[in-house]
Amino acid sequence: IGPGNCLIDEWVRKKSNKKFDENGSLALSGKANQLILNQSIDNFQISSIDESMDINDFDISFVKGLNLEDGCATLNEFTAYLISEGLKKINQINNIVVKNFIICGGGRKNKKLVENIYKYMSDEKLIIKDIDVYQFDGDFIESQAFGYLAARRILELPITFPTTTRCKNPSLGGQIIKNY
16 A cells, blocks of 8 residues: 555655665654645545555655655655555445554565554554564565566466556556567
């Protein structure tokens, strides 16, 4: 749900020689610009929880006047807000309350992101657990997902549907090229 660390990573790469905000340390040392954050939240609409979002659905230009740390802090809060809103929509649509949230990928190591998700989900009594607790390596979940998608493609099974990604028809996800 949400862009994960992608927006923060893009900002860090643009503003420094680093690739990402390790453990959320840049965001922790910065201060979110509340005016910019509130305007960005007001301008961004999550159209439907039934549709997935792509990194191209986002633009980080709203933080361009901020320094590295404050930009990280602002994007961190924006990301946490999007994640929390996605979870709340799941709760509403399914008439349930998600109590346990398993986090994976680089975001699970971003202390400020996890803290901000808790902040935006305070009404929900959420418990966030690192997927590593369940003996899965959280750094490899994405690569395993791509392996799953590749296997579905080889078996000629669709990987995306109109109800998940706004595509017109179920899609196989690319072509297999045989160079022999």
